[in-house]
Amino acid sequence: MHISIRKVFMNLKIGLLVLGIGVTLLCAQLFHVSQYSERLGALKNQHLLIDKIINTNLNDPKMASILINGALSEIELSVKLSGQEALLDSFVTSNEEQASLLRSLKISSEAFRDNVLIWSESLTISQNSTHTLMMNARSAYLADIDRMMDYQIHIISESIATAKMTAILVFFAGLFIFLFYRQRLNTIYRDLHKACSIDTDGIPKVVSTQEVDFILKRLLRKSSQHSQNPSLIHNLSGLNNVKGLISSFNAKKAGKGGNNVFLALFEIDNYTSLVKTLSDEDMENLFKKIAGILSMYEQPQDVTAHIDEDRFIFLMSRSSKQLAIQEAEQIVASVGESSFNTAQASINITLSGGFLLKPPAKSLDEAIKEAIELIEKAKETGGNRVAQRRERFASTR
CATH class of the missing domain: 3.30.70.270 (Reverse transcriptase/Diguanylate cyclase domain)
Incomplete structure (x- = not known):
């Protein structure tokens, strides 16, 4: 049974298109994982900023105010980055769960920031009581950060597993396309070589492709018609x-x-x-x-x-x-x-x-x-x- 060169190239184009779609999907998944990693980094940064604030020395009020206000601004930005939408959120995560965790994080972060300002601006006499309130708000804030981090680690793990599966499928699809069409293209090349070669022994040329078979038969027919x-x-x-x-x-x-x-x-x-x-x-x-x-x-x-x-x-x-x-x-x-x-x-x-x-x-x-x-x-x-x-x-x- 002869193969069709036209069908070989048409199927090759379809195969390459499917492979391209797979590679595009894999790139999107890897980009998605990097966005989740940025969220995780923003949550970790909030941990560092909290430690920086509670360890600030209030003996120098001006310097303390500068350090605390700067850290509070960074915390506000990090909270926003923690809830930034990713490319494939609607396909991978639960929107309701993420929204609930983000709301809780925003509330606890605002409560912590308010208590930090009260503590940093309070008189020396009342600093102990305001410090206690701040530490209580810190505990609630850290608990929300930890829950959000656990959630991000979970969806990162799922995304990496999906990316691995996609990579394996793309690899085997690419390997199959390479091996299968390498054989097909070699067959086409051999047939073209036979069609272009000079007949020295008179042995009929056996080809595997319809189009080259057609050309050889047509040439053979024209030569026989002349006689x-x-x-x-x-x-x-x-x-x-x-x-x-x-x-x-x-x-x-x-x-x-x-x-x-x-x-x-x-x-x-x-x-x-x-x-x-x-x-x-x-x-x-x-x-x-x-x-x-x-x-x-x-x-x-x-x-x-x-x-x-x-x-x-x-x-x-x-x-x-x-x-x-x-x-x-x-x-x-x-x-x-x-x-x-x-x-x-x-x-x-x-x-x-x-x-x-x-x-x-x-x-x-x-x-x-x-x-x-x-x-x-x-x-x-x-x-x-x-x-x-x-x-x-x-x-x-």
Whole structure:
């Protein structure tokens, strides 16, 4: 089974996008952890400022006032930093719990600051009583700080655990993408190398990608057409005409081996309206592009031909019916997905197909007539599909 270069690069882009999203999420989580660490640092700083205040010597009132007021301002700022919103708060933390702890912290810090000012401005006689009130407020304030620190440490631990899990997933996703697409890209490179190399031994080149396989088959077909009798070639598409079909089929019958011969007949949908709207040059280009798509699937023992005006025959030698019908469906899908350039605009066309096994006892003309009947059934269901002979009619894409 050939791989598609287009799908490889499309899936690679999707893989890199997913990897980029994972790295972005990991960076956001690490930034989030750093914001929590800043909160924790602000809480720890409040501990230091409290110790600084209660150890201030009041014997020098002016210096004490400067030190205490400066420390109180820093405490007020640190309390604000302790409750500063982080990037992913709504996804990680409980807003109600954090808000409750922050309110309690603000109340106790304000009570402590008020008592500090009373203590620092009190007379020497009343300093003992005001100091006691300040220390009581300090105890309540420290308890709120400790509860807030415990909460911050908890959510930091959770955030780090989430970041670790994300990092592991990103690492293994990146490793998988690297190993998987390294193999795919090596395969593409090998196929391109085979397509560009000079054939010195005549051994058929086996490739793994659809696009390179198509190029090699097309080149092989062009080289073989140069040696064919022009009277056996359809002058518009470059495929076999009716005489060329019979001649090539008879010449290749002996090489079929144990494979069955399947006949796929394709007819252009809405051909009459196309002929009316397109020029002769546009129709010729259209025929050649359909011929190129058929050549993509042609193997050495196969025969392709352009008969009538709008019908193409693909006689394929395959080991199983499933493989043959799958290729016929892929041809219809490839034509439907392709754009055909004309003098007026780019257009899309579709094919209807009839598919059957050609028994050795049945002539080629009889098989073609039966395939035409199948095409009519395919068109009855909307066209752009392949109809095949079964116990009852069925159509597939």
